[in-house]
Amino acid sequence: xxxxxxxxxxxxxxxxxxxxxxxxxxxxxxxxxxxxxxxxxxxxxxxxxxxxxxxxxxxxxxxxxxxxxxxxxxxxxxxxxxxxxxxxxxxxxxxxxxxxxxxxxxxxxxxxxxxxxxxxxxxxxxxxxxxxxxxxxxxxxxxxxxxxxxxxxxxxxxxxxxxxxxxxxxxxxxxxxxxxxxxxxxxxxxxxxxxxxxxxxxxxxxxxxxxxxxxxxxxxxxxxxxxxxxxxxxxxxxxxxxxxxxxxxxxxxxxxxxx
Amino acid sequence: xxxxxxxxxxxxxxxxxxxxxxxxxxxxxxxxxxxxxxxxxxxxxxxxxxxxxxxxxxxxxxxxxxxxxxxxxxxxxxxxxxxxxxxxxxxxxxxxxxxxxxxxxxxxxxxxxxxxxxxxxxxxxxxxxxxxxxxxxxxxxxxxxxxxxxxxxxxxxxxxxxxxxxxxxxxxxxxxxxxxxxxxxxxxxxxxxxxxxxxxxxxxxxxxxxxxxxxxxxxxxxxxxxxxxxxxxxxxxxxxxxxxxxxxxxxxxxxxxxxxxxxxxxxxxxxxxxxxxxxxxxxxxxxxxxxxxxxxxxxxxxxxxxxxxxxxxxxxxxxxxxxxxxxxxxxxxxxxxxxxxxxxxxxxxxxxx
Numbered sequence: 001x002x003x004x005x006x007x008x009x010x011x012x013x014x015x016x017x018x019x020x021x022x023x024x025x026x027x028x029x030x031x032x033x034x035x036x037x038x039x040x041x042x043x044x045x046x047x048x049x050x051x052x053x054x055x056x057x058x059x060x061x062x063x064x065x066x067x068x069x070x071x072x073x074x075x076x077x078x079x080x081x082x083x084x085x086x087x088x089x090x091x092x093x094x095x096x097x098x099x100x101x102x103x104x105x106x107x108x109x110x111x112x113x114x115x116x117x118x119x120x121x122x123x124x125x126x127x128x129x130x131x132x133x134x135x136x137x138x139x140x141x142x143x144x145x146x147x148x149x150x151x152x153x154x155x156x157x158x159x160x161x162x163x164x165x166x167x168x169x170x171x172x173x174x175x176x177x178x179x180x181x182x183x184x185x186x187x188x189x190x191x192x193x194x195x196x197x198x199x200x201x202x203x204x205x206x207x208x209x210x211x212x213x214x215x216x217x218x219x220x221x222x223x224x225x226x227x228x229x230x231x232x233x234x235x236x237x238x239x240x241x242x243x244x245x246x247x248x249x250x251x252x253x254x255x256x257x258x259x
Numbered sequence: 260x261x262x263x264x265x266x267x268x269x270x271x272x273x274x275x276x277x278x279x280x281x282x283x284x285x286x287x288x289x290x291x292x293x294x295x296x297x298x299x300x301x302x303x304x305x306x307x308x309x310x311x312x313x314x315x316x317x318x319x320x321x322x323x324x325x326x327x328x329x330x331x332x333x334x335x336x337x338x339x340x341x342x343x344x345x346x347x348x349x350x351x352x353x354x355x356x357x358x359x360x361x362x363x364x365x366x367x368x369x370x371x372x373x374x375x376x377x378x379x380x381x382x383x384x385x386x387x388x389x390x391x392x393x394x395x396x397x398x399x400x401x402x403x404x405x406x407x408x409x410x411x412x413x414x415x416x417x418x419x420x421x422x423x424x425x426x427x428x429x430x431x432x433x434x435x436x437x438x439x440x441x442x443x444x445x446x447x448x449x450x451x452x453x454x455x456x457x458x459x460x461x462x463x464x465x466x467x468x469x470x471x472x473x474x475x476x477x478x479x480x481x482x483x484x485x486x487x488x489x490x491x492x493x494x495x496x497x498x499x500x501x502x503x504x505x506x507x508x509x510x511x512x513x514x515x516x517x518x519x520x521x522x523x524x525x526x527x528x529x530x531x532x533x534x535x536x537x538x539x540x541x542x543x544x545x546x547x548x549x550x551x552x553x554x555x556x557x558x559x560x561x562x563x564x565x566x567x568x569x570x571x572x573x574x575x576x577x578x579x580x581x582x583x584x585x586x587x588x589x590x591x592x593x594x595x596x597x598x599x600x601x602x603x604x605x606x607x608x609x610x611x612x
Contacts, residue, residue, distance in 0.1 A: 052506050075509030086501040094270045095496070095555055102497055103509035108490050111272070120270045132270060135553075155508070 001063045003028045003159050003191040004049060008057035011044045011215075018044045020215035021057070026193055028062075028158070031185060033202035033223075034195040036212035037236045042195040043083065045212065046161045049193070050080045061159060075103030079152040083163040083195075089137025093147050096136060097122055100154030122153040125184070142173040146180070153184065162194040166201070174198070178205050199251040203227055211235060224249055275558045283565040287344070290569035294340035297576045299583055300331055307332065338471045343575040343589075344568035345474065345481045346466070346530045347540055351567020352560055353523040353530075354541020355548075356488050359495040359556045360519045361414070364604070365430045367542035368527040372409040372436035374538075377531035379440045379447075380405020386451045399480055402528035405440070410524055412436045464537035464590020466575055473533045480529035487522040488560055495519065495556040537571070537590045539597025544570055546604050 004026040011019035019041040026032050034042050048055040051066050051074050059066040061077045069077070079100070087096065100122070101115040111119075123129055126146045136144065145165070152160050165181065166174040182205055185192050196202040202209060203223035211219040211226050213235040219226040227249060232240050241252045296304045302324065310332055312320035324332060350368055357366035357373075368374050384401035413436045417429035467473055488495075494515055497505050502512045530537075544567040548559055571589070574596070578589040 047503075050507055052503060070509075071506075071511060072509035075507060080504075080507040082503060082507075086499075086504060088499045090549070090553060091496070091499075091555055095272050098270065098272060099497055099500065099508065105493075107494060107510075107515070110493055116270050123270065 001028070002026060002060070003030070003062060004193065005060040005063075006049070006057065007060075009045070009048060009059060010056040011041070011048050011053055012056075013044065013053075018215050019048060019055070022212075022215075022217050024210060024217060024220060026159075026191060028191050029185070029189060030208060031182070031192045031194070031206045032208045032210055033206035034193060034210050034212060035197075035199060035202055035226075040212040040235075041215040042212055043163055044215075046080065046163050046193070046195060050074075050078055050161055052080070072103045075155065075157065077157050078159040078161065079155040079157040081148055081152050081160065081162045081165060083167060085148045087136040087139075087144055087148070089135060091136050092132065093123070093128060093134055093136065093139075093150075094119065094132045096147060097128075097150045097154050100151040103155060103157075118156055119150075119154045122150040125153060125187075126150045126180070141168055142176070145169060145173070145177055149177075149180070149184075153188065158189065159191045159193070162192065164195055164197060167197065174201065181205075199227055199232070200249075203249045203251070227251060272555070272557060275554075275561055279552050279554075279558070279562065283562050283569075287565050287569040287572075290572040291340055291344070294343065294572040294576055295332065295336045297580055298331070298336060300328065302328055302332060302336075334470050335468065338474045339466060339468065339575070340572055341474050342466055342477065342533065343572045345477050346534045346537065347544075347571020347574075348564040348568035349477075349481050349485070349526045349530045350537060350540040351544035351570070352485055352488055352564040353527045355545035355556065355559050355563040356495065356519050356523040357541070358545060359499055359560075360516050360523075361429060362499060362501065363429050364546075365427070365542065366433075367539070368406075368523070368531075369437070369536065369538040369541060370430050371433035372413045372440060373406040373433075373524055373527050374531050374536045375437035375440040375444070376409025376412075377402035377406035377528040378536055379444045380408075380528070381532050382444045382447050386447050398532040399476070399525075399529035402532040403525050406524045406528040406531070407521075409433075409436050409440060410520060464535040464593070465578075465586070465588040466534050477529055477533050480526060484522040484526035484529075485564060488519060488526075489564075491515065491519060492557045492560045495560065499556065535588075535590060538594045539601060540567055540571060540593055542604065543597050543600040546600070 002025040006022050006024045009019060009022045010017060022045060034045065036042055044053060047053040049059055061069065061074065066074065097119045098111055098115065101111055101118060104115065105111065123132060126149060128146060128150055131139065131143060131147070136147065139147065162181070166177050169177060178201060181192060184190055194206070206223060208221065209219070209223050209226040210217055211231065218235060219231055227242055229240055229242050232238050232251065239254045239256055241254050243250050243252060292304060292307070295307050296302060306323045309320055310322040310324050310329065313322040322329060354367045357368065357371060358364055381398055381402040383405070384398060413429065413433040416435065417432035420428050420432060494510060497508060497510055498512065498516065506512050545559060545563045548554070548562045548566055552558060552562060554562070571593070574592045575589050578587045578592045581587050
C-alpha cells in the first residue's frame with residue numbers, strides 16, 4: 001500500500017491552475033524530494049495533499065481517499081511542517097510540542113498522560129529536554145526548527161510533509177536538520193515528502209526526486225536520473241554542472257554569459 | 260538517568276497555576292470588599308463582613324446593621340458590585356478571546372467597534388421598538404445584532420485593506436466602524452431626545468443603580484458565553500499558530516473561530532446593553548495578566564475574567580467616590596487609566612502579530 005497516492009490532482013487558485021493533473025505515488029518509508037523553480041506549485045501540491053486546499057482528482061493516504069477521512073483522522077496520518085511555521089513567542093517549548101497532540105484530542109478535551117508521554121518522547125528524540133520551559137521567543141533559529149519538527153513528531157503521524165525545511169538555516173544546521181530527519185525516518189518509520197531548493201542536498205538525502213514545473217510533474221525518478229544538466233537548464237533556466245563526488249551527485253552553478 | 264528524570268518533570272502546560280489562581284481570586288475578593296464598603300454611608304468593613312456572614316447563615320453571627328444600612332448594603336452596594344464584576348470580567352475575557360482569534364494583540368471589544376455596534380443596536384431598539392422591548396431582557400439581543408454587524412464589518416474592511424497579520428489594520432477598521440456607528444447612534448438619539456435622555460451618560464459608560472434587575476439580566480449571558488470560551492481555551496492557543504497550521508492539526512478553523520467570536524460578541528453586547536461603552540478593559544486587563552503571568556491563552560482566558568471583574572469593581576469605586584456625591588461615568592475612569600496603558604502596549608508589542 002502506498003503512503004500517498006495522487007491521481008490527476010489539480011489545484012486552482014484565484015482562477016489560475018497552479019497544480020495540473022499530478023499523478024504520483026510515495027511508498028511507505030520513502031523520502032521524496034519535491035523540486036522545481038519558484039512558483040512551480042510545490043507548496044500548493046503539499047497543501048492539497050494535506051487537505052488544506054481544495055483540489056480535483058483523488059488524494060489517498062495509506063489507501064483511504066482524503067474525503068473519506070475526518071479532519072482529525074487525516075491529521076493523525078499526516079503532519080505538515082510549513083515553510084514559515086508560526087511560533088508564538090509567549091508559548092513554551094512544552095506547550096508548543098503538546099499542540100501536536102491536537103488531532104488525538106476531542107475539541108473540548110485536555111491532554112492526558114498518553115499525550116504528555118508522546119510529547120516527552122518527541123522532545124527527548126530531538127534533544128530538547130533542556131529547553132522545555134523556555135519560551136519560543138528566546139530560541140535560536142536552529143532550536144526553533146527542531147521544536148517544530150518535535151511538534152510534528154508528537155503528532156505521531158506516519159507521513160510528514162515538509163515545505164523547505166532548511167530554508168532559513170546555515171549550511172551546518174541544514175545538514176544537522178536533514179541528518180536528523182533521515183534518522184527519524186528510520187527509527188519512527190516515517191514517510192517524508194520535502195519541498196527542497198538545494199538540489200545537491202536533495203540528491204544526497206532523497207530516495208526519489210519529483211521535478212515540478214508550471215504545476216506539472218516533468219520528471220520522476222532517482223536523483224541521478226532527474227538531476228541532469230539539460231533538465232535543470234530547461235526547467236530552472238539555470239546553467240549548472242552536475243558532477244559526482246564520493247558517489248553522490250552535486251549540482252554546481254556555472255559562471256558564464258547570461259542567456 | 261539524569262535525562263530520564265529531566266523528562267519526567269519536564270512536559271507541562273502552564274495553564275492556571277494554583278499560585279496565580281489564588282492571587283487573582285484574592286484580588287477579586289479584596290475588590291469586592293472595598294466595593295461594598297466604599298460609599299457615602301460608611302458601613303464599616305467589619306460590619307459588612309458580619310452582615311455577609313449572617314446572610315450566608317454562619318452560625319453565631321448576627322448582622323449589626325440597621326434596616327436602612329441593610330437596605331443600602333443589599334439593594335444598592337452588593338448588586339452594584341456584582342454588576343461591575345460581571346461587566347468587567349466579560350469585557351476582559353472577550354478582549355482576550357478576540358486577541359487570540361484574530362491573532363491580534365490589539366483587538367478589543369471597544370477598538371473593534373463591537374461596543375459601538377452594540378450601543379447602536381440597543382439605542383435603535385429603545386427608540387423604535389419600545390413596546391416589544393418594554394422589559395430589558397431582550398435588549399442584549401438587539402445589542403448583539405448591532406455588535407455582530409460591527410465585528411463582521413471591521414473584519415471585512417481590515418481584510419480588504421491589509422494582510423491579516425497586520426495588527427494595526429484591523430484596529431483602524433474597527434475604529435472606523437466604531438465612529439460611524441457612534442455617529443448613527445447620536446443621530447438616532449437626537450431625533451428622539453424625549454425617550455433617550457439617559458443614553459448620553461450610557462455612551463460614556465456607566466453602571467446603573469437598578470438593584471438586582473440588571474444583574475439577573477446579565478448573569479445568564481455571562482455564564483453561558485464564558486463557559487463556551489473557557490471550554491475552548493486550549494483551541495484558542497492552537498488558533499494562535501495561524502489558520503493553516505491549526506487546520507493541519509485537524510481543527511475546523513472557521514467553525515471554531517465563529518463559535519468563539521459569537522460567544523465573545525454576545526457577552527460583550529449583553530454587557531454593553533447594561534453598562535454602555537466601557538473602553539479599554541478588554542485590552543489592558545489581558546495585557547496586564549500576560550505581563551505578570553506570561554501565560555498562554557489557556558491560562559490567560561480564565562485569569563482575565565477574574566482580574567477584569569476585580570478591576571472594574573475598583574474602577575467603579577473611583578467612579579462613585581472621586582466627585583461624591585456626583586458620579587463620574589465609569590467609562591471615563593477606565594479610559595483615564597486605559598489610554599496611557601494602551602499607549603504602552605502599542606509601544607512594547609504593537610509590531611508583533
